[in-house]
Amino acid sequence: MKGLTHFMTGVCVATFFPLTITAVYDPDLILLSLLIPLGGVFGYLPDFLDFKFTRYLERADYTVDPGYHELDPWKVAKTIAQSINDAYTSEKPVRLKLETLRLPNGMWRRYSVLFKEAERQVQVKIGPLISTGLEVKPGSEPKEEKVAVVKYKPKLNYSYESVTNVDIWDGPTFQFRREGTEIYVDFIQWHRRWSHSLTIGVVFGFLIALIAAFFYLASGVFLSDFDILMIIGVIVGGVWGHVLVDQLGWLGSNLLWPITAKRKTGMGLTRSMDPIANFITTYLLTILIVWNINRFSPTPAIPLSDTLFFLVLVILPISLVIAGAYIWEKNFAVEKEAVKEKSRDEEELDEIVREIAEY
Amino acid sequence: MITIELILMVFFISFIGVTIAIIVSLIPGLHIYSILGFIVLILLEISFEELLFSVFVISTLIGYCLGSSISATYFQTPDDSSIFMVFPSQKYMEEGRGYEAVYLSGLGAIGGTLTASLLVIFLGNYLIILVDLLVAHSFWIIATAMVFVWMSEWPKDPARQKTRLGKLAGSWLQLLMGLFVIITSGILGIYLFFGSLVPPERSFQGLAAAFVGLFAFPSLLQNLVTGKKDLPKQNIAKSIEFGRTELIQGIGGGLIGGALGMLIPSVTAGIGNTFSRHAVAQSGDKSFMFSQGFSRAIYYIGAVLLLFIPGTAIRRGGAALFITLFYVPETQADLLITASAALIAAFVGWLLFILITKGVTKIIHRINTRYISLFGAVVMLILTYIMLGWSGLVILAVSTGIGVITIVFNTRRIHCIGVITIPMMISMGGLTMGAMSLFGIA
Incomplete structure (x- = not known):
């Protein structure tokens, strides 16, 4: 989901604690209402940690781009094949970073990577110019098609859609790791690991409550059990809300880190960039x-009574939106098919480009 | 009592207001509030029909929404609500498609004006309930908005440093400078709101000077420093491809962003847009530019019309403040006349807007933006000096310094909105005395 959705989840959880709301009516307690934005902070925090810390601290064994002036797809394809082969022979995970090509005026040069598993080949193709808003500039493809195909040795287990576009902001990473006789591919392996676990929510909850209790104690105030439970509830609720909402998508999260080591596949009910969702x-x-x-x-x-409130403000408008979206898709089959073709790795790439309208 | 003379005057004033506003808004960096503040000072000395002043204010706001989209695009000098518009339109300019960018944001502004007028006329009573409910919670709502604005900023550094720590530092420099801008603009706001940098009767002009410094002046300076841009000849498109999906996303994003700015104190359309783009997962330049125009109009026009809902007197934004200096609207007739004036001004404004946009589009490649920017800067300096004297120029200089940081470090310019959100939060949280003591304000 988009950042706002996660942030609002945390905010929403915090408002279920009555004191955060009623505090605004008492000048002595009004600062307690800041627990609501704190809920938002922790609702957003898992992605904040991944995208603003982890991805920079992740080690890359290979970093490659096709070059700016003489666009060379062979360089990229050879490096990818080399990474796969290295992971097989060394039996150690190999991490590869594909760099984006930024051009002036908010434009980028797209290139795509295609894994042909049956042929054990990787294909790299130089694509068109694309804006930060993901609009392709017509007629901007290279005059002569620039494609490179390179073979790799081991069998690849790549569970995502075969084409990955490298275009805007920071490029994607792959981790190749050997399991038996196969090489498994983890896409943006640094995302949704420890930061997206239920356990980290509990850890943050207790840690922040402890710090708050310490600071209040230092100023002569003793926080009650209820106060401490409220702080823990707001923080745990925010993080858990994020993790559970993400679980509705494709990629999933590593829910019980450090007990579990891998991401648990999501329910696949929605995509993170789906406007309606x-x-x-x-x-x-x-x-x-x-x-x-x-x-x-x-x-x-x-x-309004609670029943009428939800009927008028939730069920009715959401039904209208869903009905509208259904009729829309029915009438615009081309767009519908295009959406269907959206792939699993695009869902994950969506995570990277979630702020495409940042400008 | 509604007379034929009054109706004719409403038509006339709407026409005059929108025309003047479109023309003066072409001056890069000039905010309509600066002009309105100047007019208010004159009107304070004479007697006039107060309702017609409201008609004039709302017409000028529509003219500003339209005219400033021309200058924001062609001269790259935005205010707080059009700040996001500059970047995609810059790219359109490079491709000779500046007309499309201006047209779409202008079209959005007309759509926003119609929507705001209809919203307040037909749903005004429900909006009041919402405003009543939320007003006591402004403290944490504003805090929540600012936290999200900062947290959701995307590091734009391409992370090409050799070491991992270098990559981290490269991205965090931008994020930390964003935080620095929020804090420093907030401190400036504290002095403007609670201090006596400007005379109390001209306090709003102090804020207007700060806004010009934070948002528009840095762009003027950038234009002056970077020199003449060799823009390609701009094409006046006979038709513009704008799909239904883009339209719906544009309306959705614009409505949410504008409504947030209109309903919540100090949350301007700029912040509202940050939220709305996420809420509808907006992508694509065209729907983006349309929604920016749409949300600005909802924010400016809707905020003024809220004041006209009978029996409420909700004051949101500078324009409503100007009106309340003279009177508080009370009847449904006031609302309907002002809303009608908005629609008349939108119609007249659109015709003028198309005419002027075509004219500017034809000659823009021959204009040296350096001279235009210099002209805008000089006009702003003179206006600020006339309104506020030397203290105004100091405010302008300090706020420009803060605004320049956002350009140098490539951080979000909307962070400068701390100039009103921080003092408003302090005020709503009952922390004014503490803040005044902390910053040595007597």
Whole structure:
């Protein structure tokens, strides 16, 4: 899911603790309402850690790009094949980073990597120019097709869609590791490991509660058990909310790190860049926040019963959006097919380009 | 009482307001609030029909939404609400498609004006309930918004350093400078809100000067330093490809972003857009530029119209402040007349906008943006000096310094919005006295 969806999940969880809402009505307690943005921070934190720390600290054995002036797909294809072969012969994981090609005026040169598993070949093709907004510039492909095909030795087990486009921001990474006689490929292997686990949520919860208790104690205030449980609840709820929402997608997370070592495959119900899914989730979270504010307020401003509230503000509009989206897809079959073709690795690439409208 | 004379005057003032605003908004860096502030000072000395001033204000806002999209695109000088628009439109300019960029954001502004007017007329009572519910929670809502704005910034460093720590440092330099900008602009805001840098009756002009310094002046300086750009001749497209999916995403993103800015104190359209782009997973330049125009109009027009919902007097934004200096609207008729004026101004404004955009598009490749930027800078300096004297120029200089940091370190320019969000948070959290004591404000 998009960052906002995760952030709002944490915010929403925090508003379920009545004191975070009622605190605003008491000048002495108003700072406690900052637990709500704190919930948002921890709702967003797993991705923040991955994309703003882990990916930079991850070691790469090979780093390659096709060059800026003389675009050379052979260099990339040979390096990929070399990485696969090395992982097989050394029996140690080999990590490969594909660099993006940034050009002036918010443009990038796309190149694509295709694993032909049956032929044990990797194909690299230089593509068109593409904007940061992912719009392809028509007619910008190289005049002569630039394709390189290189063979690798071992059998590859690549569970994602075979084509990976390398285009904007930071390029993708692959980890090749040997299991028996095969090489398994992990796509952006640094993502959704320890940071996306239920255990790290508990660790953060207790750690922050401990720090808060210490600081309050230093200023002569003794936090009650309820206060401590509330802090833990807000933080654990934020992180767990993130992990569980991500589990609705394809990639999944390493839920019980460090007991488990691999990501558990997601339910595949949605894609992280799906506008409808993001909109509905964010809308639902917003309505839940408003509901909490209203019901915990001394004088509720929305004069609706809970049943009517959810009927009018949740079920009705979401049904309309879903019906609209269904009719839309029915009437625009081409777009629908294009969406269907979206692949698993694109779902993961979506994670990287989640902020494409950043500008 | 509504008379034929009043109706004719509404037409006339709407026409005059939108025309003046479109033309002055072509001056790079000039914010319509600076002009309105100047007009307010004159009006304070004379008597006039207050409702017609509201009509004038709303028409100028529409003219500003349209006219500033021309200058923001062609001269790259945005305000806080059009800050995101600059980057894709810059690329369109390089490809000779500047007209498309301006047209789409202008079209969005017209759509936003219509939507804001209809929203307030037909759903005003529900909006009031929402505003009433949320107002007590502004403290944590603003904090939440600012935390997200900072956390969601994407490191733009291409991470080509040799060491892992080098890569980390490269990306975090930008993120930390973003945090620095939020804090420093917040401190500037604290002095502007709670200090006495400017006379109380001109306090809003102090904020306007800071906005110009934070958002527009750095771009003017950049234009001056980088020199003449050899832009290709711009093409006036006969038709623009804009699909239904792009339209729906643009409306969705613009509506959410604008509504957030309109309803929540100090959360401007710039912050609202940061949220809305995520909420609808927006991608694609065209829907983006359309939604920027759309959200700005919702934010500016909707915020003023909120003031006109009978029996509420919700004051959001600088334009509503100007109106309340003279009167507080009370009747449904006031709302309907002002909303009608908005629609008249939108119609007239659109025709003028197309005409002016075509004219500018034809000659823009021959214009030296350096001279235009110099002209804009001089106009702003003179206006600021007339309104606020030397203290205004100091505010302008300090805020420009902060704004320049965002360009140098490639961090989000919307971080400068700390100039209002931080003091508003402090105020809403009942922390004003503590902040004043901390910063030595008597």
